[in-house]
Amino acid sequence: xxxKKKTVQEVAAVTEPLAVEESHMNNLRANLEEIKTFDxxxxxxxxxxxxAAIDLKDPTKIIDYAILxxxxxxxxxxxxxxxxxxxxxSIIVDGKDVKVVSLTVSDNRIxxxxxxxxxxxxxxxxxxxx
Amino acid sequence: MDxxxxxxxxxxxxxxxxxxxxxxxxxxxxxxxxxxxxxxxKTPEKVVAHVMDSFDGIFEKADAIGGVEGITLExxxxxxxxxxxxxxYLVTVTSRKADLNYVxxxxxxxxxxxxxxxxxxxxxxxxxxxxxxxxxxxTPVAEEPEEPLTEEPEETLETETPLPQPxxxxxxxxxxxxxxxxxxxxxxxxxxxxxxxxxxxxxKIEQVEVETFDGKTTRCKVKPIKDSKYEGKGIIRMPxxxxxxxxxxxxxxxxxKPLVD
Numbered sequence: 001x002x003x004k005k006k007t008v009q010e011v012a013a014v015t016e017p018l019a020v021e022e023s024h025m026n027n028l029r030a031n032l033e034e035i036k037t038f039d040x041x042x043x044x045x046x047x048x049x050x051x052a053a054i055d056l057k058d059p060t061k062i063i064d065y066a067i068l069x070x071x072x073x074x075x076x077x078x079x080x081x082x083x084x085x086x087x088x089x090s091i092i093v094d095g096k097d098v099k100v101v102s103l104t105v106s107d108n109r110i111x112x113x114x115x116x117x118x119x120x121x122x123x124x125x126x127x128x129x130x
Numbered sequence: 131m132d133x134x135x136x137x138x139x140x141x142x143x144x145x146x147x148x149x150x151x152x153x154x155x156x157x158x159x160x161x162x163x164x165x166x167x168x169x170x171x172k173t174p175e176k177v178v179a180h181v182m183d184s185f186d187g188i189f190e191k192a193d194a195i196g197g198v199e200g201i202t203l204e205x206x207x208x209x210x211x212x213x214x215x216x217x218x219y220l221v222t223v224t225s226r227k228a229d230l231n232y233v234x235x236x237x238x239x240x241x242x243x244x245x246x247x248x249x250x251x252x253x254x255x256x257x258x259x260x261x262x263x264x265x266x267x268x269t270p271v272a273e274e275p276e277e278p279l280t281e282e283p284e285e286t287l288e289t290e291t292p293l294p295q296p297x298x299x300x301x302x303x304x305x306x307x308x309x310x311x312x313x314x315x316x317x318x319x320x321x322x323x324x325x326x327x328x329x330x331x332x333x334k335i336e337q338v339e340v341e342t343f344d345g346k347t348t349r350c351k352v353k354p355i356k357d358s359k360y361e362g363k364g365i366i367r368m369p370x371x372x373x374x375x376x377x378x379x380x381x382x383x384x385x386x387k388p389l390v391d
Contacts (some may be wrong), residue, residue, distance in 0.1 A: 061194055064191045064193075064194035065191075065194060067187060067190070067191045068187070068188060068191040068192075068194060068195065070187070071185075071186075071187025071188045071190075071191065072188060072201075074184060074187060075184040075185055075187070075188055075201075075203075076203050078180065078181060078183075078184035079181060079184065079203050079205075079210050080203070080205050082177050082180060082181055083155065083156060083177075083208065083210060083223045084207060084208075085203065085205030085206070085207050085208045085209070085210065085223075086205045086206030086207035086208070087205060087206040088203060088204070088205050089204040089205060089206060090202075090203070090204045091201065091202070091203045091204075092201065092202045092203075092204075093188060093195065093198060093200075093201050094198070094199045094200040094201070094202075095192065095194075095195025095196045095197060095198060095199060096195070096196030096197045096199055097195055097196030098194070098195035098196060099195070100195065113195075116196075
């Protein structure tokens with residue numbers, strides 16, 4: 001009997017954070033869907049250790065944007081480490097045509113791609129508010 | 131005015147900017163191809179090289195966003211701003227409480243002014259110098275007769291004429307491994323090797339001298355890079371043994387010059 005009880009407790013301990021994680025992920029996706037409707041936003045990449053979601057208006061750019069996003073996070077880590085900048089809150093890469101805003105929200109790496117003139121502060125506020 | 135003077139002027143500018151704006155912790159300038167142009171005295175060259183290396187991925191895919199105009203990283207303890215000025219990138223690291231308007235006013239006004247000034251005094255160095263020697267050698271021939279590197283003519287120079295100024299390239303280390311890889315040989319872009327050959331009027335460049343920014347040097351054999359994915363990227367492929375001897379590792383910058391008999 002005692003053995004059975006222990007098993008149940010373990011399952012509960014494992015499933016609860018997973019459920020929370022999943023709902024957080026759904027919440028994040030919902031917010032990103034909303035952000036996608038903002039003026040000038042052309043898509044996003046959301047990635048964590050187990051899954052990834054990419055939503056871009058121009059699918060031919062997926063690979064380039066994914067590498068760019070990942071490179072931005074990598075560069076952010078190096079910069080933060082080399083210059084002792086603490087936790088990276090956001091990385092903004094300004095291109096001549098497109099701007100990329102990258103940030104980490106609870107282990108989820110998010111990059112939002114938008115036109116150069118789009119308001120990235122609005123996007124950051126929305127995502128930091130999560 | 132040569133590149134060293136140019137760098138010296140910019141380095142002094144960066145130091146002075148920090149004096150008037152102490153919230154700037156570090157600053158340096160580099161070219162997209164990976165050449166350090168100037169760094170303030172507080173920032174070790176190793177750190178600059180490491181940071182520049184970390185931008186490789188971004189610059190490689192920059193075409194997808196129309197090229198990089200700037201990068202801003204916001205950290206909990208500070209911020210890094212990378213801004214494009216002419217063909218150069220200026221990196222400034224500021225503390226969390228820095229007055230960004232002031233910092234930007236100072237950097238965005240002073241640096242371009244100095245660049246314009248230097249450009250007026252001597253138009254060639256920053257625009258024309260790239261890691262590729264092609265441009266480097268042609269410009270002095272056209273404008274500065276004291277460095278006739280490519281046109282040192284057939285007078286009496288037979289074999290042993292040393293290079294007037296041995297070309298030195300800054301290259302980024304990339305690992306070179308494998309069972310059949312000799313541990314005493316580095317690999318460099320074939321284009322760079324042929325440019326060195328042209329410059330030295332030598333039939334073959336067989337050895338190079340590699341110098342780290344800590345001043346360690348070694349001589350080793352050189353062969354052209356075989357793998358096309360490393361070509362034209364300012365890379366030196368180096369076996370682990372040489373890296374250990376020089377106490378350097380992948381991603382760091384070294385100075386490389388040909389050794390000609």
